[in-house]
Amino acid sequence: MFRSLAHRPLLRRGLLLTTGITTAWAADKYAYDSTIQRNVRTLYNGALITADYKWNFVEGNAANFEALHERVANRILSVCKENGGLYIKFGQQIAAVPVLPAAYNKTFKVLFDDAPAVSYAVVEKIIEEELGQSPDQIFETFSRTPLASASIAQVHRATLKDGSVVAVKIQKPEIQRQIGWDLFTYKILCRAMEFFFDLPLTWQADYIERHIRQETDFENEARNAELAAKNVREAPGSLSDRIHVPKVNWKYTSKRVMTAEWIEGIRFTNPELLEGQGWSKKEVMRTVVDVFADQIFRSGFIHADPHPGNIIVRKHPTSSRPQVVLLDHGLYVTCSETFKHDYAVFWKAIFSGDLPTIQSIAEGWGVRDVQMFASATLQKPWTPGKAVHVDTSANLEDLFQRQVKMKESVKTFLNNTQSFPKELIFVGRNMNLVRANNKFLGSPVNRINIMANTAVQSLGNNWSMWGSNRNSQHPLHPPSTIERFTQLVTSRINYWTFRATLFFTALVFHMSRAAQKMRYVVLGVQGAGFEDMIDGGMRRTMQDQFGVTIDDEAFSG
Template sequence: MLRTLLSYKPIRRTAFLAGAGATIWGVDNYYCHSALTRNVRTISAGLIILADYKLNFTPGKVDEIDQLHERTAKRILDVCQKNGGLYIKFGQQIASVPVLPAAYARTFKVLYDNAPAVPYPEVEQIFLQEFGKLPSDDYQTFSRQPLASASIAQVHRATLPDGSVVAVKVQKPSIRYQMDMDLWTYRLLLRVYEHLFDLPLVWSADYIETHLRQETDFLHEGRNAERAAKAAKTAPGIGDKVYVPKVYWDLSSKRVLSAEWINGIALNDMEKIDAKGWSRKEIMTTMVDVFADQIFREGFVHGDPHPGNILVRDHPKSLNSRHTKPQLVLLDHGLYVDCRPAFKHEYALFWKALFTQDMETLKRVTESWGIRDVEIFASATLQRPWRKGHAVHVEAPAIGDAFRRQEEIKERVKHFLSNTDIMPKELIFLGRNMNLIRSNNKLYGSPVNRINMMANRAVENLGLTQHFSRLNFSYWMFRGTLFLSALSFYMVRIVQKVRNRVLGKGEGGGFEDLMDKASMKAMEEFGIKIDESVFEG
C-alpha cells in the first residue's frame, strides 16, 4: 500500500519535503541549538513589521500610529523572548534609545528581569568541554541551582577546598553556536531598515558586534576586572572606596569565570542600605567619582553600571568600628569601552567648553566627530537642557501630529549625524554609562550634583596649569557656572528635605527629577518627544 501511495508524484513530493523539513528541524534543534529557527523567526517578524510600517505609517492614518508602535514593540519583544541569548541584549539596546516612541521603552522593560536558567547537567557539559572535568572535581561545593541568570550566563555559588567562597559565572551552552548567525541576522536587518527608512543605522554595527563578542569571552572579562581594579586603586580620592573581586585564573576559561564571592547589598536595595546607617551621599559621591575617573583619566569605562552590577558592603577597614563605612563593589566586567587617548582629551575639552561657553571649541570638537547639532549633543551629554548662554526655553511649541513629528525626528537624526564614518564609536556606550549614573543618583534622591562632579573631573584631567590658568577668564567663567549650578542644586535639596520631613512625602528624585522634566521639554523643542520611562534607567 505504501509503495502504491508513493507511486503518485504529489504524494511522493509531499513525503520528501516533509522528511527533508523534519531532518532540517532535527539537525537545527539538536545540533545547532535552533540557530536556523531563531533567525527565520527574526526575519519573518522583520518583514511583517516592515510591511506594517510601509502600509500604515502614513498621514492618512495619524490616529493609528500609536497602536502601530505598540504592536511593533510587542512583536520585537516576542522575538527577543523566544530567541533569548544575544537577542536579550539587542532588546535592551532598543529600550535604551530615547528618541524611539514611548511604547518601546515601556514594552522592553521586562528584558531587564532574570532570564531562564539552563539545567545543571548542561552546566556540567560546559565544564567537561572547557576543563575535561566536572565542577565537583575542583570545588568542594557547587550550587546546582544558579543564584542569578542573565542573557548569556548564569552564576553559581561554590567553595574551594580551602574554604574560600567563589562566584562561578557559566556561559549558557547555546551562545557559542547561535552567536555568528544572530549577529549576521542583526546586521542584515539593520541594512534593510537603513535602506528602506533612509536612516543611519549600520554605522555602529561593527563596534557593537565587537563588544558583544568580547562579552562572551570570560577571559577577556577577567582581564577587564583586573585593569579596573588597578585603575580604581590609583584614582585620586577613591583608592580603597571601590573594590573589584579577585579572579581565580586557574578555574577560569573562555566560558567559565571564577571570582571572589562578595557578600554585599544591591545598590538599589534602599531599605537595607538605610538600615545600615550608611550615608547615601557618601555612596553616590564614590560612584560618580569612580566612573568620572574612568571616563576622563583612565579612558577605560564600565559599559553597564546598572544597580545589579554594583554592591555596597561594610568596608573591611571599618569592621571594628562602631559604625561601618560603605565600600562599593563593581561586578560584571564583560562590557568596557576602551577610549582612544585623542578622544578622551577631546571629550574632556568638550565638557570644559560647555561650562565656559566656548562655542569655537564646541563646534571644532563636534564637527571633527561628524556631529552638526551642538545643542542637541550638549543636552544629551549633560542629560539636562543646554543652550548657548544657558537660556533654556521650557515651553515647547506645538509639535504637530504624530506622523509629522516622527518625520521631523528622522530629519533631525539624519542632520545630527552628518558623517557617521568619523563619529567616535566610544560615545555609544559612554552615553549608556552616564545615563545609568544619572538613574542611580535619582534612585538615591539626588544627594550629589553629578554634573558639577563630572565637569571638575574633566578639567582636572586636562591639567589646570597647562590648559586652565586661574588668570584666564575662562577659568572664572567655569567656576561661576559651577557655582550657579551648585546654588540651584542646594536650593532644590533644601526644598526636598523640607518636603520629606514636614510633609512626609519622601525625597523623590530631587534635582535629577527636575533635570529630567526640563530635558523632556527641551528635546520637544528639537522635535523629539521623550517618554518619562526612558529616565528610569
C-alpha cells in the same frame, strides 16, 4: 503499500520532502540550538514589520499610530522571547532607544527580568568541557540552583577545596553556536532599517558586534576585571580604598567559565538597606560617580554596563564605612588618548562658555547639531528601558509631521558618521545609567559638577589649557606679544567663568536638596531632586526643538 507508492511519484516526492524537512528541523533544533529557525523567524517578522510601517505610517492615518507602534513592539518582543540568548540583549537595546514611541518602553520592560536558567546537568557538562573536571572534583560545595541568570550566563555560588567562597559564572551552551548567525542577522536588519527608513544605523553595527563578541569571552572579562582593578589602585585620592573589584581565580577560568571571589553585599539602589547599615546614600553615590568619572577622563577604560545589578555595597574590610563593589566586567570600551582629551576639553568648554571650542570639537566629530549634543552630554535623556514619544494630546493632523520631524532630527544629527567617536556609544550608556541611579536615590550628589571637575583635573594645571583653542600653538610659529596677552586674559576669563558656573550649579543643587528635605518634613514625601530639575529642563528643550514630549518615565532608572 511500498510497491503502490513506487508507482505514485507525487506521493513518493511528498514523503521524501516531508522526511527531509523533518530531518533538517530536528538537526537544526538539537544540533544547532534552532539557529536556522531563529533567524528565519527574525527575517520573516522583520519583513512584516517593515511592510506594516510602510503601509500604515502615512499621513492621514495618525489616529492608528498608537495601535501600530504597540502591534510592532509586541511582534518584536515575541521574537526576542522566542529566540532568547543575545536577542534579549538586542531587545534591551531597542528599549533604550529614546526616539521610539512609548509603546516600546512599556512592552519591553519584561526583558529586564531574570532570563530562564539552564539545568544543573548542562552546567556540569560545561564545567567538565572547559576545566577538565566535574564540579564535585573542583569544588567542595556548588549550588545547583543559580543565584542569578541573564541572557548570556548564570552565576552559581561555590566553595573551593581550600574553603574559599567563589562565584562561578557559566555561559549558556547555545551562545557560541548562535552568536555568529545572531550578529549577522542583526547587521542585516540594521541595513534594512537604514534602506527602508533612511535612519543611520549601519555605521555602529561593526563596533557593537565586536564588543558583544568580547562580552561572550570570559577570559576577556577576567582581563577586564584585572585592568579595572589596576586602574582603581592607580587612581588619585582615596578611590582605591572606596572601590573593590572581585579577584579572578584564573585556575578555574576559561572562555565559558569564570571564577572569582564571592562578595556579600547589597544593591546600592536599596536605600533602606543602606541606611539600615548606617551608610550615607551621598557617600555611596559619590563613590559611584567618582569611579566612572575617573574611568572616562583619566584611565579611558570604561565599564559600559553599570546598572544596579552590577554594583553592590559591602562593609569595608577594615572599617565600618561602605565599600562599592563593581561586578560584571564583560562589556568595556577603551578610549583613545585623543578622545579622552577632546571629551574633557568639551566638558570644560561647556562650563566656561567657550563656544569656539565647543563648535570645533563637535564639528570635528561630525556632529551637525551642536546645541543638542551639548545638552545630551550634560543632561542625558537616554535611559535604558525608557522611551521618548510624541505628545498624544497633540492634534492628530500634526502627529504625523511631528513624528517625521523627530526622525529627521535623528537622521541629520550626525553630519559625518565616520568622524563620530564610536566610544561615545558606550560612554553615553555609562553616563545614562549613572544619572538614573543618582536620581533613584533622590539625587544625593551633584553628578554634573563632579564630572566637570574630574574632566578639568585630567587636563592638568597649566594655564594654557584655559585658552580658547583646544590645540596648542604650533612650535614653528610662536605667538606674538598681542596673542600672548590675549591668551592670558582669555585663560583667566575662562577659568573664572568655569568656577562661577560650577558655583551656581552647586547653589542650585543645594537649594533643591533643601527643598527636598523641607517637603519631606512638612508633607512626608521625598519630592523632586536635582536630577528631576535637569529632566524637566530636557523635556522643555526637546519640546521646543523637536516638537515632542518626553514621557515622565524617560529619565527613570
